[in-house]
Amino acid sequence: MILLFTDFGPAGPYLGQVEAVLRLNAPGVDVIHLVSDAPAPLPAGYLLAALCRQFPQGSVFLCVVDPGVGSDREALALEADGRWFVGPNNGLLNTIAVQAQTRRWLRIDWRPPILSASFHGRDLFAPIAARIARRDFSWEHRVVAGPELTLWPADRASIIYCDHYGNALTGLRYRPEFAGRMLRVNDRYVRHAEVFCAVERGAALWYRNSLDLVEVAVNRGRADQILGLAIGDGVLFEP
Structure with a gap:
């Protein structure tokens, strides 16, 4: 399958154009809209890393959060633990690489006959994602070392995404030693609970969400x- 992870928004013409290219170039391959309201590349990378773990090896993620489109930033394909990720070299794919056991970077040297300066998602990344989904690697590319990730944190102690309900996901993967500890968020302390109904209505809590991330919520309210x-707001577990 090909999974779309973008900041295009659910409305407008962009998702449809990209999906059309994918279906033309990879007929019969399922195309799934995974996220269409991704935040900036850095926090979005932690959300992408959490989401991709539930999909099987061989899945292809088309990742277009690209505020630097048209600049000299590279176009990359990353194979990480058997899954493929196609997108810009702007930090979006770094967290995937850091958390992976195995990784391989390819620089995409192929260019289409017509390449929009402002829509590489449609003209450059989508055709490559489609070809990878078909296991076609005949396009121009070279193996590269990839971004320097020595100091790139595998987890991020800050808010990375706010969902439709106002719940705030952090870039922290849950660990057993977090259980029962207070979480400081914007100078307020939030207690741990396993489910929303374990606290009174209107009370804040943090919990282990379905993506195995630490998430902040309010029972029957909007945490944001x-x-x-x-x-970008930081979070901190108290000793």
């Missing part, structure tokens, strides 16, 4: 509004 949360 009640706690004043925004992407």
Whole structure:
């Protein structure tokens, strides 16, 4: 399958154009809209890393969060633990690589006859993702070392995404030693609970979410509004 991870938004013409290219170039391959409201590349990379773990090896992720489109940033394909990721070299794929046991970077040297300066998702990344899904590697590429990741953190102690309900996902993968500890968020302390209904209505909590990330929520309320949360806000577990 090919999974779309973008910041295009659910409306407008962009998703449809990209999906059309994928279906033309990889007929019969399932195309799934995974995320269409991804944040900036750095926090989006932690969300992508959490989401991809539930998909089988061989899946291809088309990752287009590309504010530097048209610049000299490289176009990359990353094979990590048997899954493929296609997107710009702007930090979006770094977390995948850091968390993976095995990784291989390819620089995409292929260019289509017509390449829009502002829509590489449609003209460059989508055709390559389609060809990888067909296991066609005849396009121009070279194996490269990839970005320098020595200091890239495998987890991020900050808010990386706020969902439709106002719940705030962090870039911290859950660990057993977190259980029962208070989480400081914007100078407020949030207690641990396993489910929403374990706290009173209107109370804040943090819990282990379905992606195995630490998430902040409010029972019957919006954590982003009640706690004043925004992407990039730091979180800290108290001893």
